[in-house]
Amino acid sequence: MDLSQAQVRSPLDDLPEVAVCRLNGPPDFQRLMAAEKPVVIQGLFDHWPALAEGRASPSRLNAYLKRHDQGAQATVMEAPFSSGGWYFYSPDMREFNFTKRQRGITETLDQIERNLAVENAPFLALQMLPLTSHMPGFVAKNPLPLMPPQIMPRLWVGGPLKTQTHNDRDHNLACVIAGRRRFLLFPPEQVSNLSVGPLDNPPPLSLVDPEQPDYARFPKFRAAMTAAVVAHLGPGDAIFMPKYWWHHVTSLDPYNVMVNYWWGDFATGLERANDAFLTALLAFGHLPSGERAYWRAMFEAYVFKTEGDATGHIPPALKGVLGPMSAPMRERLKAELRQAYLKS
DSSP states (O other): OOOOSSSSOOGGGGGOOEEEEEHHHHHHHHHHHTTTEEEEEEEEEEEEEHHHHHHHOOHHHHHHHHHHTOOOOOEEEOGGGGGGGGBBTTTTTBBBBSSEEEEHHHHHHHHHHHTTTTTTTTEEEEEEEEHHHHHHOOOOOOEEEEEEEOOOOEEESSSEEEEEOOOOOEEEEEEEESSEEEEEEEOGGGGGGGGGGOOTSOOOSHHHHHHHTTTTOOOOOHHHTTTEEEEEOOOOOOEEOTTTTOOOOOOOSSSSEEEEEOOOOOOOOGGGGHHHHHHHHHHHSOHHHHHHHHHHHHHHIIOOOTSSSSSTTTOOGGGGGOOOOOOOHHHHHHHHHHHHHHHH
């Protein structure tokens, strides 16, 4: 994780560092997840042939990836040189400043490699490539027993890109195979200080460039930076980011490859937290301040329980939906809600 090769040292490099650990087995990982804090993990995938190829050279790793290409088309993202590699919104925030199109994996990898020798080349990237369907041989040769087999790994290949501050509804385990990456992370509760863009144009991005923040336009971002932490990853390093942690990722080298795993957003139907949030926007956003204050207090008392158990005075048999929910009770409540939504 040596930063001596970096062309320009950033003030972000001096922020508090994310903790670093090594795992001795699945129980260690379960404890790490329960702590709900980002952690850099070393030695997790040292056995991967892909890591050995990446440490050798970009050409070696590119050739290794191409040997596993099954010929399927993939989504390729491209931004002009003028973007500086910063994948961000378009000026009107209705679209993004990059294009997406379907291309062959091998031809894209070849173009990424050719671009290494081209001045002012556009920024080309394979992102979120589903390896199980597109490169099953890679998955077989580069296993991660820590992850259950149903959790699909995804491949990221590109140049010196900047992925703007966003968050995921899933936990994220990102494994760096080639190149160095800097992860700038903000706790979930910093959302009001990040000046996040439209929620209905996913993924919602912070409007602030953390490498050159405009504090005159975004004064609250100073508070976000006081809570920020940074992680510097090189080949062989992984980072665990709990769901909802905001992160800005800078690829620091001309050629960068990463594999990541997302999991945790398993809720469906009426139990999906994001859908409940959107329903709350619909139900509470227009209410007068007194009513909003009432519902805020109800959520704090009974949903988030910020001051402990607000139902201790109620006999257990009478707590109903405010107490532990049995499976039949959950189904009954969902049935009532479905009927309520049908009436709307």
